[in-house]
Amino acid sequence: MSEPIPFIPPDHRDPLNACVHCGFCLDVCPTYQLTGDENNSPRGRLRLWKEEAQGRLAPDPWTTFYTQECVGCLACEPACPANVPYGEALEQVRHQHVSEGRDEPGWRLRVADWLAKRPGVFNAVTSPVRALRRFGLLPHRNLFAGQPKVLQSTAAYAEQMMRKHRPDGPRVALLTGCLMEAVFREINFATIRVLIENNIQVVIPKGQGCCGAFQEHAGFDGVGDLRDQNRQAFLDVACDAVLANSAGCGLALRKTLGDQRPVRDVIDFLEELGPVRRERPAADRSPRLYVDLPCHLVHGQRIDRVPSKCLDATGLRWELAPLAKECCGSGGIYHLRKPENAEAILAKKAAFLNDSQGDPPCLVTTNHVCMMQWNSARAAGIVKRPFRVAHLIQLLDPQAVI
Numbered sequence: 001m002s003e004p005i006p007f008i009p010p011d012h013r014d015p016l017n018a019c020v021h022c023g024f025c026l027d028v029c030p031t032y033q034l035t036g037d038e039n040n041s042p043r044g045r046l047r048l049w050k051e052e053a054q055g056r057l058a059p060d061p062w063t064t065f066y067t068q069e070c071v072g073c074l075a076c077e078p079a080c081p082a083n084v085p086y087g088e089a090l091e092q093v094r095h096q097h098v099s100e101g102r103d104e105p106g107w108r109l110r111v112a113d114w115l116a117k118r119p120g121v122f123n124a125v126t127s128p129v130r131a132l133r134r135f136g137l138l139p140h141r142n143l144f145a146g147q148p149k150v151l152q153s154t155a156a157y158a159e160q161m162m163r164k165h166r167p168d169g170p171r172v173a174l175l176t177g178c179l180m181e182a183v184f185r186e187i188n189f190a191t192i193r194v195l196i197e198n199n200i201q202v203v204i205p206k207g208q209g210c211c212g213a214f215q216e217h218a219g220f221d222g223v224g225d226l227r228d229q230n231r232q233a234f235l236d237v238a239c240d241a242v243l244a245n246s247a248g249c250g251l252a253l254r255k256t257l258g259d260q261r262p263v264r265d266v267i268d269f270l271e272e273l274g275p276v277r278r279e280r281p282a283a284d285r286s287p288r289l290y291v292d293l294p295c296h297l298v299h300g301q302r303i304d305r306v307p308s309k310c311l312d313a314t315g316l317r318w319e320l321a322p323l324a325k326e327c328c329g330s331g332g333i334y335h336l337r338k339p340e341n342a343e344a345i346l347a348k349k350a351a352f353l354n355d356s357q358g359d360p361p362c363l364v365t366t367n368h369v370c371m372m373q374w375n376s377a378r379a380a381g382i383v384k385r386p387f388r389v390a391h392l393i394q395l396l397d398p399q400a401v402i
Contacts (some may be wrong), residue, residue, distance in 0.1 A: 015089040016050040018082050019043055025076035025086075030327045030345045031069050039066045042076040042086050049093055064102045067093055069338065071331035071345070072217060073295040078302065087300070094219030105218050109333065113220045116178040116210040123153070126182040133183070141379035142335070142372035144389050146186045154181055154188040155204040161196050162203075169199035172269070173239040173261075175230075177249050177368075178210040184368045190397040191245045191266055197276050197398055208233040211244075211252035217332035227256040234261055243269055245393055247297035247367040248332055254301065265297060267366050267392055271307045275396055280315035288358030289318035289395070292349070292374070294367035295327050307392065311364075314395040321363065323349045330373035342373065343380050350377040353387050362388040364395065 025042040026032050032041035039048065045066055051057035067090070074087050097103035115122040130148040132139060149157070154176045172195065176188055195202050212226040234242050234257060242257060244250030245266045254263045291311060298304045304325065311318045329335055329345030353361055363374050371391060377383040394400060 015085045016046060016053055018084045019046045019050075019080075020082045021047075022081060024079045024081060028075040028079045028326075030071055030073060030075070030329070031341065034341060034344055040069050042070075042080075042084075045070060046084070046086070046089065049089065059100075059102065061102075064097055067097060068103060069341070071295075071327055071329065071334045071338075071341075073327035073331060074299040075295060075327060078299055091216050094216075095221075095223075096219075098219035099221070103219060105220070105337070109218050109336070110220075113215060113218065113222075115182075116214050117222060117226070119178060119181065119209055122178060122182045127151070129183055130185070141376045143183075144371060144375040146184060148184060148186040149189065154185055154192070155206075157189055158192050158202050158204045161192055162201065165196050167196050167199045167201050169201065170240045170273075171201040171203065171238070172241050172243045172264075173203050173205050173234055173237045174266075175208065175211065175234075175242065175244045175246075175249055175253055176204060177244075177246055178214070180246060180249070180368055184371075187245060187368060187391050187394060190391070190394045190399070191243075193398055194270070194275070194393055194396045195243075195266070198270065198273060200273075203237055203239065205233040205237045207236075211249040211256070213248045213252035213332060216252065217334070230256050231260070241269060245366070245391070246369070247294035247301065248369060251296045251300040265301065265303060265366065267307045267310050268303050268305075270396070271305075271309050275310055275313045277313040278315040278396065278398075278400070287316050287360075287362055288356065289314065289316050289362050289364045290321040290353070290356060290358075291318055291324060291392075292321045292328065292363060292365045292370065293324050294365055294370050295331075297366060298325050310392060310396060314392075316395065318364070321349070322352050328370050328373050330367075330369045332369060335369075335373050335376070343376070343382070346373060346377060346380070347382045350374065350382045353377070353383045354385060358387075360386040360388055362390055364390050364392050366392050 021043050029041045038044045048063045052063055076086050127150055130150045133146045136145045192202050209229050210226050212223040215223045241262045241264045243264055243266045244253055250265050257263055327345060328349055329342035335342035365371055371389045374389045
C-alpha cells in the first residue's frame with residue numbers, strides 16, 4: 001500500500017485554523033444551497049474537521065457523511081477572503097476517512113481505481129465500450145455517442161498526423177488521460193487535429209498515466225505514485241507547454257508539475273494564440289451553442305474568462321448557458337457516489353434546454369466528466385427534447401460534423 005501523500009497547504013498554513021467563518025462560501029456552495037444545512041457547507045465541514053482534529057469531537061458518522069456530501073467543486077476557494085485552501089483539506093480528510101475505514105467506496109469505484117492505474121488493461125477492457133459508442137449503443141445514462149477509434153491509440157494517431165503535416169510552431173506535450181483515452185479518445189484525436197491545424201507540434205509523452213484526480217476525489221491511496229510517474233514522463237520531454245483537454249485533469253497535473261512545466265488548458269492555450277476559424281455554409285450556422293464552464297477550470301485553475309475567440313472560431317452562434325459558472329454536479333465522481341444530489345444540482349442548470357433555441361441545441365463544455373453529467377439529463381427527464389453535448393475542441397475540429 002502506498003504511503004499517504006504529505007499534506008502541505010499551498011501557503012503552508014493550517015486550513016482548519018484559517019477559516020474566519022464569514023459565510024461568504026455559503027452563497028456559492030451547491031450542497032448548502034440544496035439543503036440549507038450549515039454542516040453541508042465549507043465552513044461547516046471545516047469546523048467539524050477542526051473539532052475532530054483537536055479532540056473536542058470523537059470521530060463521528062456525521063462528519064463522514066458531510067465530507068461525502070461535498071461535491072469538491074472548489075467554488076468556495078475564490079469566494080473566500082481568507083484564502084483557505086479548502087480543496088487541499090478536503091483531499092486530506094477524504095484519504096484519512098478511507099484509510100481508517102470510515103468511508104468505504106463501493107466495489108465499482110475500487111475496480112475503476114485499479115484500472116486507472118493500469119492504462120493498458122483499462123484500454124483493453126473498455127474496447128467494447130468504444131465500439132458501442134461508435135454505433136450509438138449507450139449502456140449507461142452518462143455515456144454519449146461518439147466516434148472513438150477502437151484500436152488506434154492517441155499516441156499512434158499523433159505520430160501519424162505529425163509525420164503527415166509536419167507543423168513547426170510551438171511544441172506541446174498532451175496529457176491523454178485515463179478515462180478520456182479508454183472511453184472518449186475521439187476528443188483526444190480532435191485535440192491533435194486542431195493543434196496541428198494551428199501549426200502546433202504535438203508529442204505524447206511515453207509512460208504517462210492517470211493524473212490522480214480520480215484517487216483524490218475518492219480518497220484512495222496511490223496519488224503520490226501517479227504524480228511521480230507523470231512528473232517523470234512530462235519532465236523527460238522538451239516542450240513549450242503541457243496541455244490538458246479536461247479541466248479536472250489539468251488541475252491535477254498542475255499540482256504534479258508545479259512550476260517545473262507550464263500546464264495549460266488546451267482551449268485557454270488556443271485562445272491566447274487565436275485559433276483557425278471554421279467557415280460554415282449558411283445552412284450550418286444555425287445550431288445554437290450554450291457554453292458551460294467547468295468548476296475545476298474556473299475555480300480550481302482560476303481561468304474564468306470566456307473563450308470567445310475559440311467560440312467565434314467555430315463559425316456557430318453561441319452564448320453562455322444560464323448559471324455557466326455554477327457546478328453541474330459531476331464533481332469528478334460525485335455523480336456516481338451521490339446521484340440524487342448530483343441530479344438535483346444539474347436540474348437547476350439544465351432545465352433551460354427545454355425552451356432554448358436550436359434544433360437541437362448543443363451544450364458545450366471542456367471537461368469530459370461534465371459532458372457525462374450533462375448527458376444524464378436525458379435519462380433523468382430533466383431535458384425532454386433532443387440536445388447534443390460536445391467538447392469545444394470538437395467544434396474547432398476540421399473534421400467536425402455539425
